[in-house]
Amino acid sequence: xxxxxxxxxxxxxxxxxxxxxxxxxxxxxxxxxxxxxxxxxxxxxxxxxxxxxxxxxxxxxxxxxxxxxxxxxxxxxxxxxxxxxxxxxxxxxxxxxxxxxxxxxxxxxxxx
Amino acid sequence: xxxxxxxxxxxxxxxxxxxxxxxxxxxxxxxxxxxxxxxxxxxxxxxxxxxxxxxxxxxxxxxxxxxxxxxxxxxxxxxxxxxxxxxxxxxxxxxxxxxxxxxxxxxxxxxxxxx
Numbered sequence: 001x002x003x004x005x006x007x008x009x010x011x012x013x014x015x016x017x018x019x020x021x022x023x024x025x026x027x028x029x030x031x032x033x034x035x036x037x038x039x040x041x042x043x044x045x046x047x048x049x050x051x052x053x054x055x056x057x058x059x060x061x062x063x064x065x066x067x068x069x070x071x072x073x074x075x076x077x078x079x080x081x082x083x084x085x086x087x088x089x090x091x092x093x094x095x096x097x098x099x100x101x102x103x104x105x106x107x108x109x110x111x112x
Numbered sequence: 113x114x115x116x117x118x119x120x121x122x123x124x125x126x127x128x129x130x131x132x133x134x135x136x137x138x139x140x141x142x143x144x145x146x147x148x149x150x151x152x153x154x155x156x157x158x159x160x161x162x163x164x165x166x167x168x169x170x171x172x173x174x175x176x177x178x179x180x181x182x183x184x185x186x187x188x189x190x191x192x193x194x195x196x197x198x199x200x201x202x203x204x205x206x207x208x209x210x211x212x213x214x215x216x217x218x219x220x221x222x223x224x225x226x227x
Contacts, residue, residue, distance in 0.1 A: 009152070034215070043116075043202060043218035044155075090154060097162060098143050098206055099170065100216055102154040 002027040002093045006103035013081045014111050021076040021106045023091030032094035033074040035065055037087045038105075044090065050074060061085070081110045114138050118203050118219035125193045125226045133188040133222050135203030142208035144186040145170075145216070146178060148199040155202060161186055162208065193226045200224075 003026045013019045025031055032051055036044040048059025055067045065076045074091060086109050092100040116137045125131055135144065142163050147155040157170030161180040175197060177189045186205075190197060200223050204216040 006154075036218075041221075043220045044204075044216075045218075046215045049215065097160060097168070098208070098216075099145055099157050099160055100155075100204075101157070102147075104152055104154040 002031075002095055002101050004091050004093050004101055004103040006089075006091055006106045008106050009104070010107045010109070012109045012111060015083055016080055019076075019078050019081040019085070019108065019110070021089050021091075021108060023074045023076065023103060024072050025074060025091070025093045026072065027093050031072075031074075033065075033067065034092040034094070034100060035059065035063070035074075035076050036090045036092060036102075038090065039087050047076070047089075083110045083112050086110045116203055116205055116217050116219040118201070118222045120222060121220065122223050123225070125190075125224065127194060127226060129193050129226075130189070130191050131193065131224075132190075133201055133203075133224075135186045135188070135205075135219060136184055137186075137203075137205040137217070138184065139205065139207075139217065140183070141205035141217070142183070143206045144180065145204045146176070146186065146188045147202045147204065148172065149202060149221070150199050158188065158201075190224075193224075195226045198224060198226045 005024045034049045035047040050067045058064045091103040145160040146158040159178040161167045164183045167178045179187045200221045203219040
């Protein structure tokens with residue numbers, strides 16, 4: 001069975017600084033990996049995905065993620081954080097019935 | 113664009129009561145899912161359906177039942193609610209086609225409190 005780990009419950013970063021939200025995964029076969037964002041009292045919104053190809057994936061709102069097969073990681077990054085990026089971020093891996101298995105989530109707070 | 117719609121958005125139940133959450137999608141998606149979200153635990157899959165008339169168990173199915181009588185609707189039922197079922201429930205859907213690369217579409221959530 002597949003699994004995802006997000007080792008940090010909380011990440012704080014100053015506005016304008018780069019941010020990284022960490023994710024590691026475990027899956028048999030080629031991984032399909034995703035990042036979603038959740039704002040308070042809202043559903044999950046898709047940010048980006050890795051299926052195949054370039055290890056650096058670009059997504060919505062200036063986010064990107066780096067896939068590293070040897071380290072089984074898929075870290076979310078952004079060069080310059082905004083206060084409006086403050087939200088709950090989930091990493092996920094796809095299973096055989098196209099269902100997603102999610103990590104526990106990382107609360108990102110960008111400080112003005 | 114309605115997308116994925118969940119009703120009700122909020123509900124308070126007493127222990128032992130029953131209720132049904134409705135998920136409706138207008139995107140002609142074959143696959144539908146019910147997740148629950150609890151603090152510090154991410155989203156966990158309760159049940160899912162890969163087509164009309166079919167359902168399957170996910171990671172945490174106990175205490176829940178589901179039905180998919182119509183392609184666009186996926187119902188989640190609690191026959192006898194327990195306080196441990198206090199949670200936020202999310203429905204999601206996706207196309208089954210081979211060209212689909214896996215982005216799930218989520219509803220806005222249904223917050224259930226069991227007293």
